[in-house]
Amino acid sequence: MLSNIHDSVKDNLESFGHKHTHIMAAFCLYGAYTVGSTALSWSWRLFKTFLRPGRNLFKRYQGGYVLVTGATFGLGLEYARQFAAKGFNLVLVARNQEKLDAVKRKFKEEFGDIDIKLIVFDFDKPYTAEGYQPLKDALDQIEDISVLINNVGALKADYFNDLDIDMINTMMQVNLVPQTVMTKFMLPKLLERSKNQGKRTAIISLSSVAHYTRMRRSTIYSATKSFNKTLSDVLRKEYGEYIDIMAVLPGVTKSQMITFDAPFVLQPEQHVRWTLSDLGYNSQTFGHYKHWIYGNAYRLPGFEAFYTRLRLRLLAQKKKEQDK
Numbered sequence: 001m002l003s004n005i006h007d008s009v010k011d012n013l014e015s016f017g018h019k020h021t022h023i024m025a026a027f028c029l030y031g032a033y034t035v036g037s038t039a040l041s042w043s044w045r046l047f048k049t050f051l052r053p054g055r056n057l058f059k060r061y062q063g064g065y066v067l068v069t070g071a072t073f074g075l076g077l078e079y080a081r082q083f084a085a086k087g088f089n090l091v092l093v094a095r096n097q098e099k100l101d102a103v104k105r106k107f108k109e110e111f112g113d114i115d116i117k118l119i120v121f122d123f124d125k126p127y128t129a130e131g132y133q134p135l136k137d138a139l140d141q142i143e144d145i146s147v148l149i150n151n152v153g154a155l156k157a158d159y160f161n162d163l164d165i166d167m168i169n170t171m172m173q174v175n176l177v178p179q180t181v182m183t184k185f186m187l188p189k190l191l192e193r194s195k196n197q198g199k200r201t202a203i204i205s206l207s208s209v210a211h212y213t214r215m216r217r218s219t220i221y222s223a224t225k226s227f228n229k230t231l232s233d234v235l236r237k238e239y240g241e242y243i244d245i246m247a248v249l250p251g252v253t254k255s256q257m258i259t260f261d262a263p264f265v266l267q268p269e270q271h272v273r274w275t276l277s278d279l280g281y282n283s284q285t286f287g288h289y290k291h292w293i294y295g296n297a298y299r300l301p302g303f304e305a306f307y308t309r310l311r312l313r314l315l316a317q318k319k320k321e322q323d324k
């Protein structure tokens with residue numbers, strides 16, 4: 001029975017092929033094009049991810065100051081460390097003077113004679129010209145800014161209905177306002193350096209893989225991280241000719257926000273090292289290849305449902321253990 005069906009399908013295809021050779025040729029060409037372009041695109045992605053050497057960033061940006069928001073812990077601290085190790089001067093912004101002083105002392109011991117400026121500012125408040133004036137005054141003092149790293153962020157994972165309204169407000173303020181306002185304050189200086197002094201500049205903005213994953217228990221966080229990604233994408237269209245503008249979409253990385261261990265949880269050092277090797281080339285990066293795999297896998301059909309079930313099961317298990 002099956003072999004009869006098989007023979008009849010084969011005969012029909014053969015006779016169709018004989019009668020409509022031009023249609024068959026078009027199908028073959030389209031197939032070859034699809035396979036060829038997919039193979040090329042994946043080869044290019046693999047090359048970019050694993051083989052392409054990073055740029056010499058000190059040479060590309062000709063030194064200058066790297067400004068990092070949220071620089072006392074996690075990814076921000078590590079961005080500051082890796083730029084300091086390359087010889088850049090630093091401007092570190094965070095809300096706690098003691099922590100900033102401790103970072104400065106440590107970096108001075110590690111990296112010697114680089115200049116480090118500190119700005120104490122709490123971003124957990126709405127924008128008002130008056131409230132942001134002290135920050136603006138401090139930023140106005142900085143000459144020769146070469147890289148702005150919009151890093152500061154806040155996360156609280158829970159179902160929307162269980163999120164405290166004050167925490168929702170904090171996430172909106174800390175994830176949206178500083179990236180917008182810092183860029184607004186620093187853009188004229190970055191453009192002046194690039195256009196008039198002929199020295200290239202960069203803006204690195206921390207979004208998150210949550211921009212793609214949009215998982216349950218991350219409504220506000222995912223929404224704010226999509227804002228970060230969109231802001232960066234459109235700024236790049238407007239100013240990418242002069243400034244390297246890159247959105248960063250890390251997966252889970254050890255920090256104050258993320259305190260658990262798992263095979264896909266990276267150390268900030270790994271994330272930042274891989275991310276900086278994409279600076280000056282990419283408009284966006286997941287950073288490390290593990291997060292690149294995770295970010296791309298998430299977009300495959302069925303992956304999200306599978307991963308969400310797994311995650312919710314693990315969370316339920318953890319809650320059961322805590323309740324015991």
Ligand SMILES: NC(=O)c1ccc[n+]([C@@H]2O[C@H](COP(=O)([O-])OP(=O)(O)OC[C@H]3O[C@@H](n4cnc5c(N)ncnc54)[C@H](OP(=O)(O)O)[C@@H]3O)[C@@H](O)[C@H]2O)c1
Pocket residue numbers: 069070071072073074075076093094095096099121122123124151152153154155174206207208209249250251252253254255256257258
């Ligand atoms: N870690 C991850 O898995 C992950 C994944 C994707 C994206 N990201 C993004 O990466 C960025 C950094 O995340 P992280 O995990 O490194 O964060 P983190 O460990 O919580 O560190 C945040 C830094 O920002 C400072 N900060 C927090 N709130 C502040 C405020 N209101 N005003 C001024 N400074 C403040 C903190 O200072 P204090 O020490 O005083 O709190 C700390 O220096 C965020 O934009 C986040 O969304 C992180």
